[in-house]
Amino acid sequence: MSNLVTGGSGFLGHVLVEQLVARGEQVRVFCRSEPECLALDGVSWSQGDMQDASAVSESCQGIQTVYHCAGLAGIWGPWSLYESINVQGTRNLLQSAMDAGATRLVFTSSPSVVFDGSDMIDADETIPLSQIFLCGYPYSKAIAETDVLAANGSGGLATVALRPHLIWGPGDNHVLPRMIKRARKGQLRRVGDGSNVISTVYVENAAAAHIQAADLLDCNAPHAGKVYFINEPESVKMWDWVNSLLDVAECPAVTKSISARKARILGAVLEVLWRTFRLKGEPPMTRFLAEQMSRSHSFSTAAAVRDFGYRRIVTVEEGLLRVARHLKETGQIPPTVANAGTQHAS
Numbered sequence: 375m376s377n378l379v380t381g382g383s384g385f386l387g388h389v390l391v392e393q394l395v396a397r398g399e400q401v402r403v404f405c406r407s408e409p410e411c412l413a414l415d416g417v418s419w420s421q422g423d424m425q426d427a428s429a430v431s432e433s434c435q436g437i438q439t440v441y442h443c444a445g446l447a448g449i450w451g452p453w454s455l456y457e458s459i460n461v462q463g464t465r466n467l468l469q470s471a472m473d474a475g476a477t478r479l480v481f482t483s484s485p486s487v488v489f490d491g492s493d494m495i496d497a498d499e500t501i502p503l504s505q506i507f508l509c510g511y512p513y514s515k516a517i518a519e520t521d522v523l524a525a526n527g528s529g530g531l532a533t534v535a536l537r538p539h540l541i542w543g544p545g546d547n548h549v550l551p552r553m554i555k556r557a558r559k560g561q562l563r564r565v566g567d568g569s570n571v572i573s574t575v576y577v578e579n580a581a582a583a584h585i586q587a588a589d590l591l592d593c594n595a596p597h598a599g600k601v602y603f604i605n606e607p608e609s610v611k612m613w614d615w616v617n618s619l620l621d622v623a624e625c626p627a628v629t630k631s632i633s634a635r636k637a638r639i640l641g642a643v644l645e646v647l648w649r650t651f652r653l654k655g656e657p658p659m660t661r662f663l664a665e666q667m668s669r670s671h672s673f674s675t676a677a678a679v680r681d682f683g684y685r686r687i688v689t690v691e692e693g694l695l696r697v698a699r700h701l702k703e704t705g706q707i708p709p710t711v712a713n714a715g716t717q718h719a720s
Contacts, residue, residue, distance in 0.1 A: 376399075376400050376401075376402065376436055376437050376438050376439070377394055377399055377400065377401045377402065377437065377438070377439045377440075377441065378401075378402045378403075378404060378420075378433055378434060378437040378439070378440045378441065378476075379391050379394070379401055379402070379403050379404070379441045379443060380404045380405070380424065380433075380440070380441070380442050380443055380444035380467065381404075381405060381442075381443035381444030381445065381482075382401070382403030382404065382405055382409050382411060382443070383403065383405040383406075383407060383408075383409035383410065383411070384405075384443060384444070385541065385543075385545055385546055385547060385548065385577060386443050386482065386538070386541055386577060386580055386581060387403070387405075387441075387443040387444070388409065388410065388411050388545065389543075389545070389577050389578055389580075389581040390441055390443065390581040390584055390585070391403060391409075391411040391414065391417060392411065392414065392581075393578070393581050393582060393585060394585065395411075395414045395415065395416050395417060397585075398416070399416065400416045400418075401414075401416060401417050401418070402417075402418045402419070402420055402433060402437065403417060403418070403419050403420065404420045404421075404422060404429075404430070404433040404444070405419075405421070405422075405444065406421065406422070406423055407421075408421075420432065420433035423459075423463075424444050424445075424459050424462075424463025424464075424466060424467070425458050425459060425462065425463055425466075426466075427466045427469075427470070430463070430466040430467050430470045431466075431469075431470040431473065431474070433470070434467070434470040434471050434473070434474040434476060435474050436474070437471070437474060437476050438476055438477055438478065439476065439477070439478045439479075439480075439588050440467065440471050440476050440478065440479040440480070441479075441480050441482075441584055441588070442464065442467055442479060442480065442481045442482060442522075443482045443584075444459075444463070445459060445460050445463075445482070445515070445518075446459040446460055446511070446514075447511055447548070448509075448511055448656065449509050449511065449656055449660050449662050449663050450509065450648070450655075450656040450657060450660065451509075451510060451656075452510070453510045453513075453514075455510075456510035456511060456513070456514035457510075457514055457517075459514075460511075460514035460515060460517075460518050461514050461517045461518050461521075464481070464518040464521055464522065465518075465521060467479075468521060468522065468525045468528075468531070468533075471531055472525075472528055472529030472530070472531050473529070475529075475530070476531060477530060477531060477532060477592070478531070478532050478533075478588050478591045478592070479522065479525075479531055479532070479533045479534075480533075480534055480535075480536065480584050480587050480588050480591070481518070481519065481522040481533065481534070481535040481536070482535075482536060482538065482584070483515055483518070483519040483522075483535045483536060483537045483601060484511075484512060484515045484537055484538075484539075485537045485539045485573075485603060485671065485673060486511065486512035486515065486666075487503055487504065487512050487515050487516040487519055487537070488501050488502065488503055488504055489504055489512065489665070489666070489669075489671060490504040490505070490506050491506060491508075491665045491669065492669070493570070493669050493670040493671075494669075494670060494671045494672065494673070495571060495609075495670050495672050496609070496672055496673065496674050497603075497671075497672070497673050497674065498603070498673070498674045498676065498677060499600070499601055499602060499603065499677050503516050503519075503520070504516070508660070508661045508662035508665070509660065509662045512662075519535045519601060522535050523535055523599050523600065523601060524599075526593060526598050526599030527593045527598075527599070530593070531593075532591045532592050532593040532595065532598045532599075533598065533599060534587050534588075534591055534597050534598060534599070534600060534601070534602070534682075535600070535601040535602070536580075536583055536584060536587060536601070536602055536604050536678075537601060537602065537603045537604060537673070538575045538580040538583065538604040538605065539572070539573045539574060539575055539603065539604070539605045539671070539673060540572060540573070540574040540575065540605075541574075541575055541576075541577050541580050542574055542575075542576060542577065542619065542693070542697070543576050543577030543578065543693055543696065543697060544577075544696050544697055544699075544700030544701075545577070545700065546577070550619060550623070550697070551706070553616065553619065553620065553623075553625075554620070554623050554625055554706065557620050557623075557625040557626060557628070558625055558626075560626075562616075562628045562630075563628070563630050563631055563632045564613050564628050564629075564630065564631040564632070565631070565632055565633075565634055565637045565664055565667035565668040566631075566633065566634040566637075566667070566668030566669075567631075567634075568611065568612075568613045568631070569611065570611065570612050570613075570667075570668060570669055570670040570671075571609045571610065571611055571612070571670045571672050572609065572610060572611075572612045572615065572670065572671055572672055573603070573605035573606065573609050573610075573671070573672040573673045574605060574606060574610065574615060575604055575605040575606055576606065576686070576688050576690065576693040578687055578688045578693075579604075579606065579686040579687060579688055580604055582685075582686070582687045583602075583604045583678065583684050586682055586683055586684055586685070587602070587678075587682045587684075589682075590682045590683070591682075595681075595682070596680075596681040596682070597678075597681040597682045600677075600681070602675070602677055602678040602681070602682075602684070603673035603674065603675055603677075603678065604675060604678060604684065605672075605673055605675060606686065606690060607675060607686075608690070609672035612667070613628060616628060618694060619694075619697065622694050622695075622697050622698040622701070623697075623698075623701055623706070623707060624707050634664060634665075634668035634669075637659060637663075637664035637667070637668065638661055638664045638665070640659050640664070641657070641659040641660040641661040641662070641663060641664045642661055644657035644658065644659055644660065645657060645660055645661065
């Protein structure tokens with residue numbers, strides 16, 4: 375069995391490659407720079423960018439199963455870039471997979487495609503795509519997700535889309551490092567009253583869900599042409615979750631707060647400043663981020679359990695221990711702090 379993992383050098387993609395290799399499968403990784411997982415047995419590398427249709431086409435040759443994890447994430451940036459990578463890049467892959475005779479494609483989508491600024495508690499897949507998007511990422515993923523589902527059955531290709539929510543774990547190079555950096559500088563603020571409930575997913579469970587979905591996928595499978603939320607079965611209060619991660623990183627808990635209304639106003643002002651003066655990087659607050667940090671967004675995985683047997687392979691408690699060990703091993707916890715907090719990683 376041959377597999378293609380786009381974005382195999384990324385956080386989720388790397389873990390997915392490791393799990394496929396552990397099953398004795400051959401994996402081709404498609405990404406721009408040489409991935410660390412290339413050192414694993416059975417892994418090859420196809421260099422390229424999702425915007426390059428010819429490179430995408432070449433990567434699909436001889437492939438049976440495609441895992442599409444690549445994409446541009448973020449809360450800021452020009453729409454043209456999100457459209458080019460997330461929308462057109464996915465279309466390039468769908469066409470290339472069909473032309474090459476691939477039979478299965480699992481797409482990594484995002485719950486942000488349904489987020490409209492209102493509270494969502496234990497929401498399921500019947501909730502429609504949002505009609506309001508405050509940044510390019512969720513809008514581009516919504517379009518790409520729609521394309522993927524519509525492609526099911528075309529050219530013999532079976533498709534499914536998964537929406538893992540707030541992926542965390544060892545090797546996270548986005549959410550956790552930023553959180554730790556701000557916490558150590560005393561810059562983290564709780565947004566809202568702290569009562570908002572969210573769903574999260576440990577990275578190995580998110581990767582396992584992709585494989586579980588692929589294993590039973592064909593054009594007539596119960597989950598073919600459908601979308602599924604993927605997260606831990608237990609929802610948590612957002613700021614309790616943040617503080618649990620900060621605890622294993624030996625960082626102070628978040629105690630200061632800002633109201634959701636003030637955060638939205640601040641986000642709107644900063645967006646104007648960044649656009650007017652073309653400032654580099656992302657604003658520290660945007661309207662989208664303010665809504666995400668203050669609203670409830672938890673989701674049911676009942677459909678994924680029913681249709682393709684989604685099950686987690688690592689508990690939250692074990693995941694936190696693994697994060698603590700990783701932070702110490704990679705020097706992200708200063709030695710003096712790590713020594714004082716050894717009990718968190720034992």
